[in-house]
Amino acid sequence: MFVCPSFRPLRGISGLDVISQIRLSSSKRWQARQHKDQFTREAAVQGLKSRAAFKLLQIDEKYHIFKRGQTIVDLGYAPGSWSQVAFNRTQPNGRVLGVDIIPAQPPKGVSTIQGNFLAPEIQAYIQEFLRDPQRGRPRHSTHDAGGSALDSTSGGNQESAQSSDADNIADPKILHRTVDVVLSDMSEPWLQTSGFWKRSLSDPYNRMMNTSGNNFRDHAGSMDLCHAALSFSSDALKTGGHFVCKFYQGAEDKELEKQLRDLFQKVHRLKPESSRSVSCNLLCAIS
Numbered sequence: 174m175f176v177c178p179s180f181r182p183l184r185g186i187s188g189l190d191v192i193s194q195i196r197l198s199s200s201k202r203w204q205a206r207q208h209k210d211q212f213t214r215e216a217a218v219q220g221l222k223s224r225a226a227f228k229l230l231q232i233d234e235k236y237h238i239f240k241r242g243q244t245i246v247d248l249g250y251a252p253g254s255w256s257q258v259a260f261n262r263t264q265p266n267g268r269v270l271g272v273d274i275i276p277a278q279p280p281k282g283v284s285t286i287q288g289n290f291l292a293p294e295i296q297a298y299i300q301e302f303l304r305d306p307q308r309g310r311p312r313h314s315t316h317d318a319g320g321s322a323l324d325s326t327s328g329g330n331q332e333s334a335q336s337s338d339a340d341n342i343a344d345p346k347i348l349h350r351t352v353d354v355v356l357s358d359m360s361e362p363w364l365q366t367s368g369f370w371k372r373s374l375s376d377p378y379n380r381m382m383n384t385s386g387n388n389f390r391d392h393a394g395s396m397d398l399c400h401a402a403l404s405f406s407s408d409a410l411k412t413g414g415h416f417v418c419k420f421y422q423g424a425e426d427k428e429l430e431k432q433l434r435d436l437f438q439k440v441h442r443l444k445p446e447s448s449r450s451v452s453c454n455l456l457c458a459i460s
């Protein structure tokens with residue numbers, strides 16, 4: 174047994190008390206973890222790509238952000254559970270465009286673009302996609318719980334940013350407010366330093382957690398991404414549109430919340446029950 178030589182129980186607190194406190198808090202952590210893992214199991218049972226779906230389901234239950242036929246943009250969609258929820262809740266005839274920097278299999282019914290949302294050419298391509306009101310909509314409204322008829326024959330529809338005509342858009346400054354809901358669950362991926370030769374969708378790099386574990390870094394990165402998503406939304410959202418973003422809390426989040434309060438009628442700050450990270454929060458802005 175390892176005994177820490179500098180360990181001295183505090184006056185009035187015995188070593189046994191300390192040990193039982195440690196046991197208690199670790200058992201509480203274990204219980205909390207077990208409770209949260211129910212979401213993982215439930216997601217698998219419901220055919221959802223990840224437990225993250227429950228955050229969005231909770232929001233929609235409460236604030237009714239989705240309606241039939243809407244256009245949804247899901248920023249940082251991979252692996253795709255928010256897109257799955259959005260697609261299912263906007264049928265018949267809704268369309269969902271997912272954008273992610275990493276390659277991923279598009280969820281059924283969802284159109285996707287792989288690229289860095291912060292890059293102006295990717296945002297131009299998103300605008301170009303959205304400009305055509307029919308693009309990305311199911312061809313036949315034969316939606317059922319398992320999916321829908323699509324533009325593409327199997328699964329979702331992967332758009333190619335490379336083959337886009339984004340450079341030839343007549344006037345990219347003309348804004349087209351076609352979007353009903355912008356979702357942003359972007360969190361900065363770790364810097365990849367090796368393994369570039371692996372090009373499959375199941376690369377460990379593509380599957381790993383997107384947070385660094387350093388609270389300051391995660392907060393700063395998430396603020397940049399939320400501000401970019403908000404700036405896109407103020408160009409693309411229809412009057413009456415909604416904005417949902419996840420962020421890692423920290424010194425700057427009050428400012429983001431204030432900006433949302435200036436732009437939307439109601440802003441709700443939520444701590445999703447299904448989230449693993451203690452510092453992960455959501456802002457849901459409703460017009």
Ligand SMILES: C[S@@+](CC[C@H](N)C(=O)[O-])C[C@H]1O[C@@H](n2cnc3c(N)ncnc32)[C@H](O)[C@@H]1O
Pocket residue numbers: 222223225226248249250251252253254255256272273274275288289290291358359360361362383398
């Ligand atoms: C927590 S995951 C999203 C989970 C997703 N909402 C779901 O329900 O499955 C965050 C995603 O944001 C993506 N991301 C981070 N920065 C990005 C950027 N600049 N452009 C596009 N995607 C980004 C990451 O690649 C990652 O897949």
